[in-house]
Amino acid sequence: MVEAFVLIQTEVGRAEVIAKQLVGLSGVLSSEYVTGPYDVVARVGADTLDELQTAVVPSVQQVAGITRTLTCPIADGVQP
Template structure:
């Protein structure tokens, strides 16, 4: 199982709505509103890195109010 953090920037005032929609995406296990350069951080898991990439492009980035995402796969060093 591959896990990743998805850092999400939103339009002003849209963080809460975006977090609610992203939390319903299959494979997303946790979503938090945060402060700083990103507005929402989601944790996701899938069988492969490619599946996480497809999830982000096909599902997460399509959520209204998202302006940018950055996907950070979890590594075990």
């Protein structure tokens, strides 16, 4: 499985609502609203990088109220 973090900026006051909407999308593993330069951080995954790029990330970007995203593929996970 290929995974990535999607850093999301939203319209003012929409972070919580958008974070809750994202968890219902296929390929979204988790979604949190945060403070700082980004409003929401979602962890997404797919079987292949192509599927991640062509299906999962675009479905996240189409959620109403999202103004900008930055996708950060996970190079290597570290387990405790």
